[in-house]
Amino acid sequence: MADAPSRIGVLVFPGSNCDRDCHHAVEQIMGISAAFIWHKESELPPLDAVIIPGGFSYGDYLRTGAIARFSPVMAAVTRFAESGGLVLGICNGFQILLEAGLLPGAMLRNRSLSFICRDVRVRVDNTATPFTGRCKPGQVLTLPIAHAEGNYYTDPATLASLKAKNQVVFRYCAADGQVTPEANPNGSLDSIAGITNAAGNVLGLMPHPERSAEALLGNEDGRLILLSLLDSITRGRFSSKPVMA
């Protein structure tokens, strides 16, 4: 596989709607091959990373991500993640990772009860992840969100552990990088917009880097995340050892 061309798998569930955007971003922004992986697949082909895209998998029935996590492909993704494979969950992908237990915590309805679709600013609080290597510490990115359930919650002990291990990667912030209640769009605990697992190889975030990676779309900040992932892939296999700062 070392000589095989790099390839990223993009999962497709019934109700995924950012799968084609992610496929486009992988091939056009990252310049590597992308493969759609249908949710009924119980094995993954050889892949360098998996993207779980946004959307409304299974209509968000019961809870966001609750049904998707039991689809055959998620058992394969869990094995992939546990062996150190890079997994990026965006929006509904983040929600699925939470329900699957690959990331800690859960999502509540937005504090406002509204579906929020707009640009927000997030601060990069950990640049020593496979997804943020191109960012500067504390850099403020403008990225779009589009969700009704992005109000992250976890218990106090888990939050303390996330912070102690630098697993909080993105926090909603003001233009100057200050994390304030006003800059928190959805009521998320500690203004959390994105976290990794303890090993660092699984990232979930609510904002959409794939929708903000081209000048044509008016915003290229998302490139930093996609190209950081590309760097991690081209550096070789990301080991399952923690690379936290």
Next chain:
Amino acid sequence: MTAKVSITLKHGILDPQGQAVLHALGSLGYGGVKDVRVGKLLELKLATHDKAGAEAEVKAMCERLLANTIIEDYRIELVD
């Protein structure tokens, strides 16, 4: 046998839907309502008549799928 499973957000977790309903009730003049929690009710028709077995099985269903116990509490009521 039918299992009625009610699922609500844990106490201590803000329930924005409940708050919205509370405020709406208040604006209708029902000032005596102190709090509202909005939840889900699932009715499961079960093939079994073994109450203890059903209870254990529905509890497992709640833990694995029906509720997210990080944020939700569940209550099971079995009806013949």
